[in-house]
Amino acid sequence: MVAGPTSTGPGKERLRLWIRLLRASRTIEAELRERLKKEFDTTLPRFDVMAALYRSPEGMLMSDLSRFLLVSNGNVTGIVDRLVSEGLVTRARRNGDRRTSMVRLTAEGSKSFAAIAAAHENWVGELLGTVSEDEARRLTGMLKSFRSNWEGRE
Amino acid sequence: MVAGPTSTGPGKERLRLWIRLLRASRTIEAELRERLKKEFDTTLPRFDVMAALYRSPEGMLMSDLSRFLLVSNGNVTGIVDRLVSEGLVTRARRNGDRRTSMVRLTAEGSKSFAAIAAAHENWVGELLGTVSEDEARRLTGMLKSFRSNWEGRE
DNA sequence: AGCGATTATTTCAAGCTTGAAGTTTCATGA
DNA sequence: TCATGAAACTTCAAGCTTGAAATAATCGCT
Numbered sequence: 001m002v003a004g005p006t007s008t009g010p011g012k013e014r015l016r017l018w019i020r021l022l023r024a025s026r027t028i029e030a031e032l033r034e035r036l037k038k039e040f041d042t043t044l045p046r047f048d049v050m051a052a053l054y055r056s057p058e059g060m061l062m063s064d065l066s067r068f069l070l071v072s073n074g075n076v077t078g079i080v081d082r083l084v085s086e087g088l089v090t091r092a093r094r095n096g097d098r099r100t101s102m103v104r105l106t107a108e109g110s111k112s113f114a115a116i117a118a119a120h121e122n123w124v125g126e127l128l129g130t131v132s133e134d135e136a137r138r139l140t141g142m143l144k145s146f147r148s149n150w151e152g153r154e
Numbered sequence: 155m156v157a158g159p160t161s162t163g164p165g166k167e168r169l170r171l172w173i174r175l176l177r178a179s180r181t182i183e184a185e186l187r188e189r190l191k192k193e194f195d196t197t198l199p200r201f202d203v204m205a206a207l208y209r210s211p212e213g214m215l216m217s218d219l220s221r222f223l224l225v226s227n228g229n230v231t232g233i234v235d236r237l238v239s240e241g242l243v244t245r246a247r248r249n250g251d252r253r254t255s256m257v258r259l260t261a262e263g264s265k266s267f268a269a270i271a272a273a274h275e276n277w278v279g280e281l282l283g284t285v286s287e288d289e290a291r292r293l294t295g296m297l298k299s300f301r302s303n304w305e306g307r308e
Numbered sequence: 309a310g311c312g313a314t315t316a317t318t319t320c321a322a323g324c325t326t327g328a329a330g331t332t333t334c335a336t337g338a
Numbered sequence: 339t340c341a342t343g344a345a346a347c348t349t350c351a352a353g354c355t356t357g358a359a360a361t362a363a364t365c366g367c368t
Contacts, residue, residue, distance in 0.1 A: 011279040017290040018182065018278045020297035025179040026224050027304060028172065033356085045324060062347060070180050072326055077348055079324080099333045099346045124172045125165040130303035131296070136171040139296055142289055143174035149284035150181060187326085199354060217316060226356055231318055233354080253316045253363045 028127050035123055040116050045071075045079050046088075047120070050105060050113040053089060059102035088112060182281050189277055194270050199225075199233050200242075201274070204259060204267040207243060213256035242266060 033044045052068050053060060060068070066076045080103055083089040088109035091101040105113065128136065187198045206222050207214060214222070220230045234257055237243040242263035245255040259267065282290065 011275055013287050013290045013294070014282040014285065015275050015278050017285065017294045017297075018282060020294050020301070021175070021179050022183070023224070024297050024300055025175050027301075029176070030224065030356095037357090043323075063345090070177070070184065071324090073347065074327080074349075075325055082323085097334070097346080101347090121165055121169050124169050128168040128171060128300070131168065131171065131300055133167050135296055136167045139293065140167070140171045140174050142285070142293055143171075143178050146178055146282070146285055147174070147181075184326095191327090197353075215316075216318090225354090227317065228319075228357080229355055236353085251316080251364070253361095255317090 028124075031127055032120070032123060036116070036120075039119060042116065045075075046083060047113075047116060049076070049079050049083060050088065050109060051117065053103060053105045054110065054113050054117070057104070059092065059104040061100050062103065063100075065103065083109070182278075185281055186274070186277060190270070190274075193273060196270065199229075200237060201267075201270060203230070203233050203237060204242065204263060205271065207257060207259045208264065208267050208271070211258070213246065213258040215254050216257065217254075219257065237263070 029044065036042050036044060036047060048069055049065060052065055056064075062073065062076055062080070065080070066073045069076070080089060080091065084091060087106060089103055089105055091103055093101050131139070183198065190196050190198060190201060202223055203219060206219055210218075216227065216230055216234070219234070220227045223230070234243060234245065238245060242260060244258055244260055246258060247255050285293070
C-alpha cells in the first residue's frame, strides 16, 4: 500500500494520490501513537473511543461506537473492556432494552480525556505545521466532498 | 482519531484536516482490505511487502523493507515468515554479511503479485472515482510537499 | 588479536483488528 | 401465545503491530 505506480497512464493519477494519502496518514498516525504512549501511557484506539464518548455525554451504544469509529463490533468490545477496567468508562445497563448498554465516560475519564485532547490538538497543529491554513482548508474541502460522495454510493 | 474538533479557533483548521485525512484513508483502506481478502485471499500487509519487492528484483534487506513500509522490524519478520511459508518470497543468505538476508519474490510470488496489483489499481481508480484527475493532481502535490517538509525536520 | 560498540535481525508480550460463530433479548405475525 | 427472525453484543482464532529484550555478526580501535 505504500509503493508507487511503476508506469504512467490513465488510472495512475488516482493511484498516486492514494499512495500519498496513505503515507501521510501513516506517518502522522505513527507519531501521534508514539506520543500518546510516551506522554499519557495510552493508545490511539482508546483515545478514539474516549473522544467519541466525550462528544456524547448522554452515552453511546456499542454499535454507535463501532459505526462512528469505522471499526468492527468485536473490536470495540475489547477496547471498552480495557477502559472499564481502568475506570475511565462505564457500561450502564438500561431498563428498556436489556441487550444494550450505554457506555459513558466516568468523571475521571472525562478529566483525563480533556488533558490528552489538548495535547493532541497541539501535536496535530505542529505535525501539520508546514501546511498553510489556506491549504488545510482546501484539502479539507476536497476530502469532505470525497466523503459525502462515498456515503451516497450504493 | 475520528471525532472532530468541538469548537472553533486558531489551531482547529489543521485538526479538522487531520480528521478528514484519517477518515478518508481508513475508509479506502478498509474497502481494499476486504477486497484483497475476498478476491485473492490475501492481506494488505502482505500486498505491501510484495509491492516493495516487486520494485526491487535484486531483493531487499529486512531493514530496507521496514524502513520503506514505515513499520517496525519485528513486524516485517512475521509477514515475511508467512509469505515464505506460502512460497511467495525467499530469504537468501548472503556471502558477505551473515547477519542479513536478501528477501526476493519467487517466480510464483511475482506472477501472483502482478495479477493482484492490476486489480488493486482498478479498485483505487474506482474508489477515488469521484475525485477528478485535476483535483487528484493538486491533492497529490500538497501531500508531496508535506512529505518532503516532514523528511527535512530534525 | 581482542574488546566494546554498532548493526541486522528475531523473539516476545501486550494490544489492536477483523470476520465468523455464538448468546441473549426483542419484535412480529400467525 | 409463541415460534421465527432480527438485533445487540460477546467470544474466538488468526493475523497485524509495536517496543523492548535477546542473538548474532560485523566494525573500529588499540
